[in-house]
Amino acid sequence: MPKDPKSVLTTTLSHTLTNRATLSRLRTLSLPPPHATDFSSNDFLSLATSPLLRRSLLAELAAHPTHPLGSGGSRLLDGNSPYAETLEATIAHYHSAPCGLLFNSGFDANTGFFACVPQPGDVVVYDEYIHASVHEGMRSSRASACLMFAHNSLASFRAVLEGVEARQGRSVFVAVESLYSMDGDLAPLAELVAIADEVLDGGALFTVDEAHATGVVGAGGRGLVSLLGLEERVFARLHTFGKALACNGAIILTDATTRQYLINYARPLIYTTSLSFPSLAAITASYTLLRSPHAAALQSHLHTLTAHLHRRLATLPPAPQTLTLPPVRPTPILALFTPQPRSLAAHLQTRGIVARPIVFPTVPKGTERVRICVHAGNTVEDVEALVEAVREWVVGQARGSKI
Ligand SMILES: Cc1ncc(COP(=O)(O)O)c(C=O)c1O
Structure with missing residues (x-):
């Protein structure tokens, strides 16, 4: 009896996925944890949750009823x-x-x-x-x-x-x-x-x-x-x-x-x-x-907050083996370089912060990082909480503890 072609294919696909998982490269879909602070998404101006944008969209739809x-x-x-x-x-x-x-x-x-x-x-x-x-x-x-x-x-x-x-x-x-x-x-x-x-x-x-x-x-x-x-x-x-x-x-x-x-x-x-x-x-x-002054205010807040984050990150204790800070730039994407991006991202998550580990092959080997995206909807307190959580992790790594 010839083998069922679907089961042959399923076996091949499963093998490939298992190999990928062994290399720690398995991609999976995940849901964002509820109520977590977003330092991850590309929603830089926080318009995804803007009541103003929602109202403006509904008005635009209503203006073209047919x-x-x-x-x-x-x-x-x-x-x-x-x-x-x-x-x-x-x-x-x-x-x-x-x-x-x-x-x-x-x-x-x-x-x-x-x-x-x-x-x-x-x-x-x-x-x-x-x-x-x-x-x-x-x-x-x-x-x-x-x-x-x-x-x-x-x-x-x-x-x-x-x-x-x-x-x-x-x-x-x-x-x-x-x-x-x-x-x-x-x-x-x-x-x-x-x-x-x-x-x-x-x-x-x-x-x-x-x-x-x-x-x-x-x-x-x-x-x-x-x-x-x-x-x-x-x-x-x-x-x-x-x-x-x-x-x-x-x-x-x-x-x-x-x-x-x-x-x-x-x-x-x-x-x-x-x-x-x-x-x-x-x-x-x-x-x-x-085009509105509201967006200009969001952009300005985003840039101020990003500059604040860089200043606060510079106060972290030096940890050359553990964490390398990103160069100071006026853009809302920052890479926290670390050989243990998954550990850092997991720790941030325990503090209610979402930021993603980025590893090879998305970035070259040796440049693994946690990618931080600042948003107009973030607050100074969010930035303080982020820096504090990174500090805890750095100190914990220095002590060899698994936080
Ligand atoms: C630089 C760059 N170009 C193009 C795209 C694709 O755009 P879209 O998400 O609209 O397909 C992306 C999305 O990740 C991107 O980062």
Whole structure:
């Protein structure tokens, strides 16, 4: 009797999962503990729980009582609407870009863009820490080469560009993030652009993923490109709505021809149902809030709190084997480097604080950390409690106790 194919597959899958667990790399879904203080999520402005955003969303829905709720299909068939087109134009205008194209997620946007826009013979040069979605796009790309440079290293960037053979008609794309999700550092964008101008005849086509910077960096949360005034020097920007904006979806800001090209060739846009009306209304409500003094106050509190956290962390007893503090930066993502991130995160959890251990392969070996995200909804007391809990853990580790 031949073996049941389902049981053969189940055995294989189980083996793989067991091996993964043995390597301490098993991923599982978990629910956030109730009433815990959030130092983990990407909800940087705490808009996910903002009564103001909720009211604004409900008002936006009420203002369009007959708008179909479902989008009705792919954007290319029945899923387009004047509402979606107006929203794209409004967001593009907010970020001083010629136009924008909505995607259901940042993952779809990056995958679609990098799979179709670089042409045969083109080269993509990318930062070592670029997001998995860009890698996913590059895997199906027709570019003749995808070349990595060391994270945020100007010397490495220059060396990689100098190795790219100039060819008639060849474009060089550069893929960077503005605010890196695991270290909280900003790309040296102006310097990268200057190097590309120097090394390549005609410069490079920069694509900047502003996923973590959206709502957080620059005036009105417009992002790093806007902060540096580099709108004219960047070929495409990605803003995602799932982090500080507490929604879902993303937009690629670029020129009209590239937008039209994406509409024709970006498979994650073409072969999927477009964002539903409630999703579009939520994005509208979030952008309306971003323009308001309320959002400016949230951003200001977030930055003040982050600076306070750095100052308080600096008062911890030195513990070189146990904990390395992050460099002081004006961004709400901080890495507490430690060889025992799970132990530190578990201790924080006993004190009612959620912060996640981040280990290989998400970050390079030797850079394991607990990732701390500060939120506009956190208070000075929350920061004090966090630092106190870290102090307890550091002292406990020094005494060799298992707290
Ligand atoms: C840098 C970066 N780009 C893109 C994405 C994907 O965005 P989304 O969550 O909208 O799919 C993420 C999400 O984690 C991200 O961190």
